[in-house]
Amino acid sequence: MSGEVSGEKPVHTKKVKTKADKQAEHIARIKRTLIASLIGIGAGALSFFMGGIPDAAGLQKDGFLGLMLMLAGIVIQKHIFILMGMDTEKLGGKDWFYQGFITFAFWFLTWTILLTSAA
Numbered sequence: 001m002s003g004e005v006s007g008e009k010p011v012h013t014k015k016v017k018t019k020a021d022k023q024a025e026h027i028a029r030i031k032r033t034l035i036a037s038l039i040g041i042g043a044g045a046l047s048f049f050m051g052g053i054p055d056a057a058g059l060q061k062d063g064f065l066g067l068m069l070m071l072a073g074i075v076i077q078k079h080i081f082i083l084m085g086m087d088t089e090k091l092g093g094k095d096w097f098y099q100g101f102i103t104f105a106f107w108f109l110t111w112t113i114l115l116t117s118a119a
Contacts (some may be wrong), residue, residue, distance in 0.1 A: 031084070035077060036099045036100075037103075039073040039074075039077060039103050040070070040103040040104065040107040040108075040110065042060075043107045044066075047065065047069050050065055050069070063089075065105075070107040077100075
């Protein structure tokens with residue numbers, strides 16, 4: 001018999017983050033959120049101006065184009081992150097969902113405000 005117990009798992013030590021590491025991660029999250037917000041606002045404005053003149057109900061003739069612009073904005077984010085030197089390998093599915101949702105929310109709000117103010 002050996003002294004080894006089969007049910008035990010090795011203990012993994014978690015890396016302790018310094019204050020500088022935490023601040024760097026926080027600034028990176030703020031930059032990612034700011035980029036997503038600006039892309040959403042830009043996509044909303046482009047959707048309004050490229051979608052055509054809204055009718056009396058506030059609908060545009062090319063409304064589907066607005067949705068495609070928003071989706072393109074979500075896809076372009078990863079490339080912008082890479083160009084800015086951000087590490088995209090650490091981002092998981094939840095992070096990308098958050099980025100996409102922020103872009104969608106700002107796109108929707110911007111486009112809706114522009115459509116209701118034009119009618």
